[in-house]
Ligand code: GDP
C-alpha cells in the first residue's frame with residue numbers, strides 16, 4: 001500500500017484535468033516567497049502539512065495566511081510539528097478559495113463485493129465516518145464499462161448539485177474514475193470537494209496505490225511508507241509480518257486464524273506486539289527466516305496457533321521444529337503452542353519431542369502465553 005501525500009495526489013489529479021487550487025510545495029520557510037510567486041499563489045493562502053494522517057484541519061496542521069510573513073510563520077510552525085507521530089517534512093502552499101459548499105467524493109475497492117465503489121455525500125469537509133449512512137450514496141461500479149450515465153446521475157443527486165455545477169461534477173466523476181483505474185489506486189478520496197462559484201475544486205487529495213501494482217510504478221519506489229525496518233525485510237522475503245505495539249508475538253497460519261488469534265489475545269488482556277502469518281508455508285527455510293524476524297522483534301512470549309488442514313499438523317510441526325533448530329539459542333523466545341486439526345496427535349507428539357507443549361484449549365493456551373509475557377495488561 002503506497003499512500004501518497006496530498007501534493008503527490010494532486011499532481012496526479014492535475015494530469016487528468018481535475019480542477020485544483022494553485023499551489024506549490026516547500027521544505028523550509030526560506031522557500032515560501034519564491035514558491036508563492038513561482039506558482040502564482042495570491043493571498044490569502046492556505047498552509048498545509050504534508051503528512052499521511054487525516055484530520056489536519058482540526059489538528060492545527062492546516063493554517064491560513066494573509067501575507068508573506070504569516071505564510072512563513074505558519075510554514076515554520078508546521079515544519080516543527082509532529083503530526084500524529086509523523087514528522088512534517090513538506091508543506092503545501094495554496095491559494096485560499098471562497099468555498100460555497102464542501103462535498104465528499106471517493107472511489108475505493110470494496111473487497112466484499114469485489115468491485116470499486118464510488119461514495120458521494122453532500123456533507124463533505126468532515127470525516128466520512130462521522131456522516132450518517134443515509135447521507136452517503138454508494139454506487140458499486142462494474143469496472144469494464146466503468147461509471148455509466150444513470151450511476152453518475154445518482155451521485156449528482158446525492159451531492160445535491162445542478163446546472164453548471166452538475167456539469168462540472170459530471171466531468172469530474174469521469175476524471176476521478178480514470179485516476180482510480182489508470183493509476184492502479186485502491187483509494188481515491190477528495191474531501192472536501194469544494195464548490196467555488198461554478199467550479200468544482202479538489203481541495204484535498206488522498207490516493208493510495210495498490211501494492212500489487214507497484215511493479216508498474218517505479219516512480220513511487222523511494223516514497224517512505226509506514227513499514228518498520230523488520231516489516232520491510234519481511235516484505236522483501238514475502239513473509240506476512242506486521243508489528244503492533246504490544247509484547248506478545250503471534251504465529252498462526254492463514255489470515256483468518258491470525259486475526260481471530262489477535263482478537264482472542266486482546267479479549268483476555270494480552271497485547272499483541274507482532275504477528276506472523278505462515279499461510280500455507282511449510283518450507284522450513286522460509287519458516288526459519290520468519291522465526292528469525294520474530295526473534296528480532298523481541299516479544300516477551302510467542303503464541304504459536306496452528307490449524308492443520310490441507311497441510312497436516314505433522315507436516316507443519318515437522319517444518320516448525322526444523323526451523324526452530326536453525327534459530328540460534330540467543331534468539332529463542334518463550335513459546336506456547338496450540339496445534340489442532342488433521343493428524344493432530346502426530347503433530348503434538350513432534351512438538352512435544354522438541355520440548356514444546358501444545359495446549360488444545362484456546363482459552364487455556366491464550367492465558368498461558370499472557371502469563372508467560374508477564375500477565376494481562
Ligand atoms: P484534512 O483535515 O487533513 O482532511 O485536510 P483538508 O485538506 O481536508 O483541509 C481541512 C479543511 O481546511 C477543509 O475541510 C477546509 O474547510 C479548509 N480548507 C482547505 N483548503 C481551503 C481553501 O482553499 N479555502 C478555504 N476556505 N478553506 C480551505
Ligand code: MN
Nearest residue numbers: 191192204205
Ligand atoms: Mn480532507
